[in-house]
Amino acid sequence: MPPTVREIGRALGIASPNAVFEHLDALVRKGALIRSPHRSRGIIPVEGAPNDRDIPILGRIAAGRPVFAQENLDGYLELNASFFGQSTADTFGLRVVGDSMIGDGILPGDLLVVRRQGSADPGQIVVALVEDEATVKHYHPEADHVRLVASNPAHAPIRVDPTQQSFALLGIVVGVCRRI
Secondary structure, eight states: OOOOHHHHHHHHTOOOHHHHHHHHHHHHHHTSEEEOTTOTTOEEEOTTOOOTTOEEEEEEEESSSOEEOOOOOOOEEOSOGGGGTSOGGGEEEEEEESSTTGGGTOOTTOEEEEEEOSOOOTTOEEEEEETTEEEEEEEEEOSSOEEEEOSSTTSOOEEEOTTTSOEEEEEEEEEEEOOO
16 A cells, blocks of 8 residues: 555655655656655556666667667666666666677667766777768777777778767766676
8 A cells, every 4th residue: 555645744754744755756757656646645656757877878889880879768777877876867767779799798779888988998898970961980099090899800900080980988888787
């Protein structure tokens, strides 16, 4: 049986029922709760609703030739991002398509956990945007260009001249999840 507003207030140390209502309203706006009006125990949690620890899965990423980048929410990874050493506010997931990173154990169908940031150390595995196409590769900055290098020898490095092409680092790969 769901708790009453007063029971929630006592459990959380909130004396004001109005403050509890405000918190409940925020959870309703987030889609985590449904409230039945005019019922003292009318609080219903929404199954599968995202919480502050879930990692959003934003679509697919090419591990091969770059593919058109389009950010589409494709669900949530129900795993606390602190497992990967950061908050979920800066973390997102991408489903791998292609085999260019198999040398690093990144296989087609894997889910990459990516920390959003615009810089990386040489050699780190990054998610990069070249023009409107996204890819996952090892990052190697050079004096006048950037090399994006696969870990599968069947795939040639991608050479990017930032003065001729738009280029951005979207983040670094901090984890790989795989269903066996």
